[in-house]
Amino acid sequence: MKNATAFQEKTLTQIDTKWRFVHWRSAILYLLPSMILFSVFLFYPLGKTLYLSFFLTDQQGVANVFVGWENYQYILQAESFHKSIKATLLFVLYTVPTGILISLFLALLANEKLKGVGFFRTIYSSTMGVSVAASAVVWLFIFHPSMGILNQLIASVGGTSIDWLLHPDWALVSVAVTTIWMNIGFSFLIILGGLQNVDEHLYESAKISGAGYFYQLRRITIPMLSPTLFFVVTVSLINAFQTFGQVDILTQGGPSESTNLIVYSIYREAFVNYQFGTASAQSIFLFLCILIVTILQFKFGERKVHYQ
Amino acid sequence: MRVFRPIITYVLLIITAIIVFFPLVYAFFISFMSGSELLQGKFIPESFHLDNYKKAFERLPLAHYLWNSFFISTVVMLGQLLVSALAAFAFVFIPFKGRNIVFFIFISTMMIPWEATMIPNFITIQQLDWINSYQGLTIPFFAIAFGTFLLRQHFLTIPKELKEASDIAGLRSFKFFWKVVIPYSRTSFVTLGAYGFLTTWNMYLWPLLVTNNDDVRPVQIGLKQLQTQEMATDWGVVMAGVIIVIIPTLILLFLGQKQLQKGLAQGALK
Structure with a gap:
């Protein structure tokens, strides 16, 4: 009897883990388009903006010289x-x-x-x-x-x-x-x-x-x-x-x-x-x-x- | 007092409606006027002829611009519907670990003004060689948190029994999404679709940055071109351009006004 319950419990947790994995996988699939787009066109550019704000750039927007807070000092003055x-x-x-x-x-x-x-x-x-x-x-x-x-x-x-x-x-x-x-x-x-x-x-x-x-x-x-x-x-x-x-x-x-x-x-x-x-x-x-x-x-x- | 109140309300309704609608009526009248009529300071045109409209189409490839705007707006609308619906489905029907964290990330996107990210986005589009392309004007706008919230709100009203029944029937979750959830939420799809189409049709700054020839240029930028070209000479033609640009969205708005109002209020309040 004892063994049977233990066995049942074991399979139940196995099923549970399996379902959790399935859920997690399908959730990722459904959320992936939004997450990719937000990353590429929102979070990455926000980070990049912050990065660029510490640099002098050329005309193509390539960061050349690190200037620290100078850009901020410049605009605030x-x-x-x-x-x-x-x-x-x-x-x-x-x-x-x-x-x-x-x-x-x-x-x-x-x-x-x-x-x-x-x-x-x-x-x-x-x-x-x-x-x-x-x-x-x-x-x-x-x-x-x-x-x-x-x-x-x-x-x-x-x-x-x-x-x-x-x-x-x-x-x-x-x-x-x-x-x-x-x-x-x-x-x-x-x-x-x-x-x-x-x-x-x-x-x-x-x-x-x-x-x-x-x-x-x-x-x-x-x-x-x-x-x-x-x-x-x-x-x-x-x-x-x-x-x-x-x-x-x-x-x-x-x-x-x-x-x-x-x-x-x-x-x-x-x-x-x-x-x-x-x-x-x-x-x-x-x-x-x-x-x-x-x-x-x-x-x-x-x-x-x-x-x- | 009881008798007067409707009268006062009607008077106020009429006065305010005239003021609010005046700029559009004014533009409409001017679009039929010749240069000399304008100089005389007339308000109502002598005749309603279409010369200015013909000229507007001759001076610029307006028909092509209109098609571009229509195509871009439709693609963005469909993209937003699909991407938002997928995300909203995950938030409502799939119990997964970290749901709250992901939801918080979605909320946080609403606090990032798009204009604060436009410089790196422009560089990205340039590097992808998407300047003057439909991709550059559409794909960056597919994901919107507002759309996800709006649809999530509606999905939450779908009875859980439907999901359980479909699980028992062995329906794959994507089939449930496609066959049950989408038909059930048709109204909020219409709202979000109308909203997406309108905002994309009216987009200005981004197309100004990523188009520099006529290939994919939308009609809003065409209007700016028309205004800079014709301003000194022919305001009638410019206003004809304005009327051409606003007619599609005004029709859409008049048709979907009730929907939009209900849907936006829901998205705003819950």
Whole structure:
């Protein structure tokens, strides 16, 4: 009897080990495509960027001379990089809160149960289908000094026209307006999805107790929406740090570097000036910025978020 | 108050819709205008003729660019669906050691901005001789953690009994994946597919780096070319280009809007 149990146990563990091996092998097969692609096009290049940031390179991007922290010292002292950081932070400040407030407002409107509201939802989400290049070209004309609609409107009420894209103070605002418009579609769709997930019963009981619209908004809608808003804030922040196409088409970083956002600065340093070393140092800086934003968001944001 | 509320809402809906949609209507109108009409500062064109559209196709190989964009977007979409589905399947249906660690690695990829890796990626593509090739524009984008999460979320709703039944029936796991899991999760495949197609169609920086002739150049870069060539002279032609570029994605968006909204919200929240 004893022997039989021992035998059974032995075969069971054997089967168990065998299955574990089979599982492990098939898991690897299923995960292999992702793992290879992530390694080749994400983890390896991140490491390589870090490596390059300590070197001087030639035009082909071959690391020649080890310079230690010099690239970092150089960019941290360079006035143009300071400008770029300042422009990027200002840009984040201009686009993220405004963009989310507008999208939230539109989503609240489009969440009302009215006839024909689907049409408005389609209109609001439409900017998601418009590419960066197309949006930027359209807005380039809207900002056109003489023919653009903005200056024509200003002229028709007798004001003096504004050099939207040519004046250092206005250029960043103009790029920000374009970006807010472009991002409305995506944020709107996400927030609307969040609103539709809010439990109807909560509103019914609030109505019975006679709570007004804004009271409901503050006490039910916003708290219930907080996970969605949290997500939209994170995505918008990261997107703002990664802005490139609008800048390339609208201003090329000018005038006097006032719209030289960080990704545009990296692009110019690497692919126009062929300074791969300093461009890599800037890339690492960008990576750290986004890393910190994400961590802070999860650390502080998550606590205030209310999950259903 | 009860009577006024729908009226106020409708008024706000209409005003905001006009503002949000205005740039597209504006571009549409300008695409029918001649240079002199524009100089007069008109808003509505005299007639809706297609001259500017014809010119846009004559000045640049736009049809070829459109085909390139369509091909690249379709390939990336299919690649993302396949690669993400395979990974999501492993996370849901195969209990293996180290699953949590691998999952954490997947999450961490979302924190690496793609722009921070573009310099070595460009060098890699150059060394592989993939500049001006479809491979260079598609393969680097096949793996996305977001896609894996979205599909994983849906796979988790598949009843475990289905998996057990298929195990008993002796179905190989790949057959289960192909015959049961994929048909069951069709809706989230549509969402992820639409998302992948849209984002690839709209890609700008990467094609700017890895294409320097017309062979595989997508239409977004063509639009930039059109804008730099024609800016001073013929805005009507440029706007015709804009309308040509946005029509496919707008149609896709209008068709898949409900899907996309549901799917993205799911991916965002869970």
